[in-house]
Amino acid sequence: MKTFLLFILMLYVHAASASVIMVGTRVIVPSAAKEKTVQFNNPDPQPFIVEIKLSDEHDHSFQVPFVAVPPVFRIEPHQGQSVRLIPTSAEQLLPRDRESVFYMNFTQIPALKRSARNDNQLIIAVKSRVKVFYRPETLTGQQSEAFKSLRFSLNNGKVKVENPTGFYISISRALFVSHTHSVTLTDAVMLAPLSSMEWSPAERVASLRDGKIRITQVNDYGAYVENTRNP
Numbered sequence: 001m002k003t004f005l006l007f008i009l010m011l012y013v014h015a016a017s018a019s020v021i022m023v024g025t026r027v028i029v030p031s032a033a034k035e036k037t038v039q040f041n042n043p044d045p046q047p048f049i050v051e052i053k054l055s056d057e058h059d060h061s062f063q064v065p066f067v068a069v070p071p072v073f074r075i076e077p078h079q080g081q082s083v084r085l086i087p088t089s090a091e092q093l094l095p096r097d098r099e100s101v102f103y104m105n106f107t108q109i110p111a112l113k114r115s116a117r118n119d120n121q122l123i124i125a126v127k128s129r130v131k132v133f134y135r136p137e138t139l140t141g142q143q144s145e146a147f148k149s150l151r152f153s154l155n156n157g158k159v160k161v162e163n164p165t166g167f168y169i170s171i172s173r174a175l176f177v178s179h180t181h182s183v184t185l186t187d188a189v190m191l192a193p194l195s196s197m198e199w200s201p202a203e204r205v206a207s208l209r210d211g212k213i214r215i216t217q218v219n220d221y222g223a224y225v226e227n228t229r230n231p
Contacts, residue, residue: 025222098193178211
């Protein structure tokens with residue numbers, strides 16, 4: 001009897017680097033929406049099988065208040081596929097004074113041709129992850145303006161930043177800019193709503209009053225937006 005071996009190598013990549021790509025780099029789900037549609041496209045000349053799993057920040061799925069429909073699908077070459085995120089009853093347990101964040105993990109596996117199904121195979125499965133933000137309609141203001149409410153202070157050479165808003169603020173880079181030089185405060189952080197964190201710049205900042213804070217923020221569309229403000 002002949003034995004056929006199938007090896008699957010799992011790679012974890014950025015969503016934009018995968019063969020099957022999702023339209024957008026993040027998903028915003030307003031609380032008033034009955035469902036949210038996410039679009040996937042396959043620009044490759046071969047078909048793929050895609051599996052979608054939703055999880056929280058700890059990679060647990062039992063507390064996620066959405067289901068993906070369909071959770072598994074085949075996407076043909078140069079075709080698209082719509083996936084609906086539908087809220088469950090667990091949505092009612094989410095806080096209404098702040099956003100909640102979850103993650104959509106999608107794994108793509110090349111579909112085997114019939115002629116190759118009896119051959120030994122090494123298949124590369126590519127896994128991507130994007131953020132899913134649940135946004136209560138009770139929040140005031142706009143997420144794009146939330147950075148204006150950030151509060152900064154110095155504490156033993158560390159810069160403390162407070163986010164008093166109900167929005168997550170994704171920052172790709174933050175600089176302290178004075179008349180003579182600039183200091184990188186942090187790279188690639190996400191400030192949770194109603195929270196604070198401390199940044200430890202490599203170069204000591206003597207006083208925040210001597211300059212401005214320049215923040216490069218990632219907006220709802222995945223674009224980088226630079227803003228400068230007083231500390």
